[in-house]
Amino acid sequence: MTRISGALRSPLTFSVLAGLVIGALFLLGTGADPVTAYRAVVTGALGADGIGSTLTTGTSVLGLALALAIPLRAGLINLGGDGQLVLGGITAAVTGLHSPLPAPLTVVLALLAGMAAGAGYAVLAALCENHFGVPLLVSSLLLSYPAVSLASYLARYPLKEPGSSLPQTRALPDGVALPAFGDSTVTLGLVLVVIAAAAYWFTDRRTAVGYEIRMTGLNPRFSAYAGVERRSLTLKLMALSGGLAGLVGAIGVLSFPYRFVDGSLTAPGYTWTGLTAALLAAAAPLGTVVAAFFFAVLQVGGLAMERTTEVPRELTQVLQAIVIVFLAARLRFPGRWFALTRRRRGSEAV
Amino acid sequence: MFLDSDLLMSALRALTPILLAALGGALCERAGVFNIGLEGMMLMGCFTSVATSWFTGSPWLGVLAAALAAAAYSLVLAVGAVTLRGDAVVLGIAMNLLAVGLTSFLLRTVFGVQGTFDDPSLAGLPLIGGFTPLAYLSWAAVAVAALLLSRHVWGLRLRGVGEAPDAAATLGVSPAKYQYGAILLSGVLCGLAGAQLALGNVTLFTENMTAGRGWIAVVAVMLGRAAPLGVLLAALLFGLAEAAGFRLQGLGLPQQATDAAPYVVTLGALFLTTARRRRRPRTTGAVQ
Numbered sequence: 001m002t003r004i005s006g007a008l009r010s011p012l013t014f015s016v017l018a019g020l021v022i023g024a025l026f027l028l029g030t031g032a033d034p035v036t037a038y039r040a041v042v043t044g045a046l047g048a049d050g051i052g053s054t055l056t057t058g059t060s061v062l063g064l065a066l067a068l069a070i071p072l073r074a075g076l077i078n079l080g081g082d083g084q085l086v087l088g089g090i091t092a093a094v095t096g097l098h099s100p101l102p103a104p105l106t107v108v109l110a111l112l113a114g115m116a117a118g119a120g121y122a123v124l125a126a127l128c129e130n131h132f133g134v135p136l137l138v139s140s141l142l143l144s145y146p147a148v149s150l151a152s153y154l155a156r157y158p159l160k161e162p163g164s165s166l167p168q169t170r171a172l173p174d175g176v177a178l179p180a181f182g183d184s185t186v187t188l189g190l191v192l193v194v195i196a197a198a199a200y201w202f203t204d205r206r207t208a209v210g211y212e213i214r215m216t217g218l219n220p221r222f223s224a225y226a227g228v229e230r231r232s233l234t235l236k237l238m239a240l241s242g243g244l245a246g247l248v249g250a251i252g253v254l255s256f257p258y259r260f261v262d263g264s265l266t267a268p269g270y271t272w273t274g275l276t277a278a279l280l281a282a283a284a285p286l287g288t289v290v291a292a293f294f295f296a297v298l299q300v301g302g303l304a305m306e307r308t309t310e311v312p313r314e315l316t317q318v319l320q321a322i323v324i325v326f327l328a329a330r331l332r333f334p335g336r337w338f339a340l341t342r343r344r345r346g347s348e349a350v
Numbered sequence: 351m352f353l354d355s356d357l358l359m360s361a362l363r364a365l366t367p368i369l370l371a372a373l374g375g376a377l378c379e380r381a382g383v384f385n386i387g388l389e390g391m392m393l394m395g396c397f398t399s400v401a402t403s404w405f406t407g408s409p410w411l412g413v414l415a416a417a418l419a420a421a422a423y424s425l426v427l428a429v430g431a432v433t434l435r436g437d438a439v440v441l442g443i444a445m446n447l448l449a450v451g452l453t454s455f456l457l458r459t460v461f462g463v464q465g466t467f468d469d470p471s472l473a474g475l476p477l478i479g480g481f482t483p484l485a486y487l488s489w490a491a492v493a494v495a496a497l498l499l500s501r502h503v504w505g506l507r508l509r510g511v512g513e514a515p516d517a518a519a520t521l522g523v524s525p526a527k528y529q530y531g532a533i534l535l536s537g538v539l540c541g542l543a544g545a546q547l548a549l550g551n552v553t554l555f556t557e558n559m560t561a562g563r564g565w566i567a568v569v570a571v572m573l574g575r576a577a578p579l580g581v582l583l584a585a586l587l588f589g590l591a592e593a594a595g596f597r598l599q600g601l602g603l604p605q606q607a608t609d610a611a612p613y614v615v616t617l618g619a620l621f622l623t624t625a626r627r628r629r630r631p632r633t634t635g636a637v638q
Contacts, residue, residue, distance in 0.1 A: 030459050077439065133624040134617070137386070137439070138572070141565055142617045146610035153606035272447055279440055312458035317451030321444050328440035329430030 011327060012280070019323035023315060032311045041316070044304020045297040052184040056255070057268070058296035059190045063248035064274025065292040066196055069283040070244070071136075071237040073204065074216040078241045080125055080140030081271030083147030087121050088114035088246025090151040092253045093260035094159065096172040103175030110176070111192075111250045118246020119239040121147060126238035130231045136238070148266060155262040167262035178254045189251035196244060201285035213237070217283070245271075269317070273299060276320050280327060295320060357593050359480055363551065365589030366485045367392065367560075370543035371567035372574070372581045373488075373495050374536025379576040380499060381532035382512035382525070386442035387427050389564020390449030391537055395420040395544020397453040400467060400555040401460060409473045409549050413484065417541035423449070424537025432529045446564070454557045466556045474553035475546070482550040484542055491539070495578040508532060540564070562613065569616050573623055584619070591615035 024034035045054045064081050071078045092114035099106040121143065128139035152167070159169045178187035204210040216223040216233060224230055248270065253260050273295045280294075281287030302316035371388045378385035395416035403412030426445055431438040461467045475482040499505035508528050510518040515525040547563070548555055566588050573587075574580025595608030 026455070077443075079443075128617075128621070132621045134620045135572075138565070138569055138620070139617065141562075142569065142613045142620075145562060145613040149606040149610035153604055156606070157604065275443070276447065279443075312455050314451050314455035314458060318448065318455055321448030321451055324444035325426060325430065325441065325448060328444050329426075329434045329436040 015280075015323045015326035018326045019319050022322050023319045026315060026318065027311060030311055032309045037305050037309045037311055037315075040305040040308045041298065041301030043301075044308075045301035050300055050304060052186055054293075054296050054300045055184075055186045055190055057300050058293055059186070059193050059251060060248050060268070060270045061273050061277065061296045061299070062197065062289060062292035063189075063193045063244055063251070064270045065277035065281075065288050065295075066193070066200055066274075067241045067244035067248070068271075068275045069278035069281065069285070069288045070200060070213075071234075071241045072217070072278050072283040074213045074233060074237055075220060076234060076237060077137045077275075078122065078125070078140050078238060079137055079271075079275070080122060080144040080147075080242075081245050081274060082266050083140075083144030084118035084122050084242040084245035085249040085252075085271060086151040086265050087147050088118040088249030089253045089265050090154055090159075090169075090249075090260050091117035091246070092250035093169045093172070096176045096254065097159075097170060099176075103173065106173075106176050107178060107254060110254060111247060114246045114250025114253070115243040116246070118249065119243035122238040122242020122245070123235060126235045130234060136234065140238075151260070152262045155260055159260070161259075168257075169260045172254070172258045176254070177258050178251065180255070185256050187251070187255045189248075189255055192247065192251065196247075197285060197289050200288075204285050268299070273320065276324050279324055357590075357597060360596065361586065361589035361593040363481065363485065363589075364592040365585040366482070366488050367543040367547040367551065368563055368567050368570060368588050369488045369582060369585040370484070370491065370539045370546065371536075371564055372570035372585055373491055373578060374539035374543075375567055375571040376574065376576040376578060376581050377495065377508070377532040377539075378529075378536050379571050380505075380512045381508050381529045382515060383427070383431060383529050383533060384438050384442070385427060385533065385536055386439060386565075386568050387424070387445035388442075388536070388540055388567045389560050389562070390442075390446035391420045391423055391540035392544040392547065392560045392564045392567075393446075393449040393453055393558070394423045395541035396548035396559055397456060397544075397555055398541070399545035400472065400548045401456070403474075403549055404467075404469065404472050407473055409475050409545075412473075412549055413475070413542065413545040416545040417538045420541030420544060421534050421537035424533050424540070428530045428533040432526050432533070450558050453555075457555065457557065464557075466554060468554040472553055473549075475550045482546060484546040484550055487542070488546075492578045492582050499578065504528075504531075543567075566612065566616055569620060573616075573619055587619055588612050588616060 020038070024038075027034040027037050044050045064085065067084070068078055068081060092110040095110040095113040096106055099109055101109060122140070125136060125140035125143050128134040128143075129136040155169055156167045161168055161170045178189050180187045204214065212223065212228050213233070215226070216228055216230070220230065249265055252265050274292065277291035277295050278288055280291040298316040298319060302313035305311055305315070306313040371392050374391075375385050375388050398419035399409075399412035399416035402415035403409045406412070423445070427438065427441055430436040430441045457467060458464060475484065478486070499509065507518065507523045508531070510521075511523060511525040511528040518525055518528075544560070547559065567585075570581050570584035570588065573584035574582070591612040595611040598611075599605055599608045
């Protein structure tokens with residue numbers, strides 16, 4: 001019972017509720033009925049027609065949420081998800097098109113190549129912080145733009161599908177694809193991302209490394225004193241982070257439409273939705289999974305809401321950001337967040 | 351000739367929005383608030399200026415509305431980071447996201463279009479000697495900010511608040527008041543930056559049209575060590591990169607290469623300057 005009342009009074013619940021209330025005000029402002037609109041979001045995302053789409057979107061959102069949560073656990077913010085994601089995607093596409101191996105091995109190779117590309121690029125941002133003193137936040141973000149431009153250039157010129165008017169590479173050969181579940185667009189990619197989440201949970205909860213990472217996030221000076229080497233930790237965490245982002249890019253290419261289409265990986269805003277989910281959960285493993293699913297529901301349900309109530313789907317993006325604004329205003333730093341707000345809660349009406 | 355007065359002119363035009371936003375960022379930095387919400391505040395300015403200019407027919411009202419709207423928006427950071435002592439970095443990121451969503455949402459609900467609002471009857475800012483009045487204002491703002499920070503008592507107290515908030519508080523200077531002032535001013539400047547971008551550099555509104563310029567402004571603050579003249583030089587570097595990119599595009603370089611140029615140049619400049627000075631006072635959103 002105390003756990004339930006505690007959860008209800010937590011800043012997290014407050015932020016989500018505040019977001020939903022403000023979203024409802026927006027809906028009233030546009031002349032829509034909030035109950036109808038929210039119902040459309042939920043039924044559209046979780047109904048029989050939408051669940052496949054939600055799980056497909058959820059694969060990307062969860063993948064990037066994990067990618068950003070892992071460094072965030074140590075207090076590092078990786079804003080370069082977009083760049084790592086598209087480099088993973090384009091590398092997987094090139095590998096898939098040119099690998100001489102049989103199709104199943106090509107799929108594995110493409111996944112690994114995508115992860116390596118993302119990891120290598122993220123490490124570059126870590127090196128910028130470690131050796132040039134450029135804050136990771138800034139270096140990762142700035143590096144993202146040239147990567148997106150490079151992938152866009154490759155898809156439009158050297159790798160462009162001959163004869164097509166679309167900025168996309170050729171389709172991958174037959175069989176070079178992740179197996180899908182039944183007729184849906186949900187692929188084995190979901191399983192891979194869930195395995196990554198489970199590995200993150202295990203590392204965070206059960207291993208010394210996970211403890212070190214958490215301690216670094218809670219108190220960098222203490223953990224440095226205790227012998228945690230910050231630079232190498234930054235490097236490793238960024239490699240993992242970029243590797244996961246690259247994996248999501250590779251999954252995107254190895255699933256429908258089985259090619260790299262310029263903008264298709266970045267346009268849905270997985271990086272930012274993933275970051276929002278990771279922040280909402282304070283980078284905790286299980287929380288990140290739940291938050292990522294919540295935002296995937298919002299994103300897919302937003303489309304359904306747009307169809308039935310004519311409210312623009314951008315409203316769900318507003319909702320996401322409002323939740324984080326409320327959370328950030330009341331909380332301070334990963335891990336430390338909850339302790340601090342608990343102390344102040346007495347004076348606040350929740 | 352590649353480097354000529356035309357290039358300089360277009361560099362000066364490209365730098366104006368960055369400069370205005372970066373000056374705001376510099377004031378916040380001096381007051382001890384890390385403001386990475388510049389991008390979002392600019393975007394709010396872009397939309398408000400276009401909407402107001404379209405409905406009233408006056409770009410000047412557009413500029414005024416943009417400044418007011420962005421200042422109002424900056425209150426999110428002020429209340430969140432200064433009063434509630436929240437995490438300024440997370441707040442800034444959330445504000446940038448919120449601005450993208452909010453302006454896209456408003457674009458759909460107010461104008462009923464998706465992507466871009468571009469109407470021939472939308473009034474842009476006039477040019478005087480090749481520049482908008484806001485460009486001249488931005489240069490004047492550099493001088494005013496420089497004098498304010500180095501000579502005026504308000505600027506000295508602002509710096510005191512940023513460097514030693516406890517000492518400032520002991521002397522009867524309220525850190526919160528100065529931080530609110532700096533954040534609100536940065537809101538006004540970002541609003542002007544947005545108006546310049548949407549009614550000066552072009553005359554239209556596109557979703558997410560700031561496209562990382564607010565982040566470049568954040569970097570300009572770092573590069574320029576939060577000093578107005580330093581910020582001006584950093585913004586000039588960015589302006590030159592953007593102008594040179596356009597020029598190279600005319601010479602046949604693909605657009606993707608020139609799109610990336612400003613970010614690469616900015617990052618390169620950061621390497622060269624930050625490597626020489628590793629220790630800087632750290633700023634956070636919270637007053638200790």
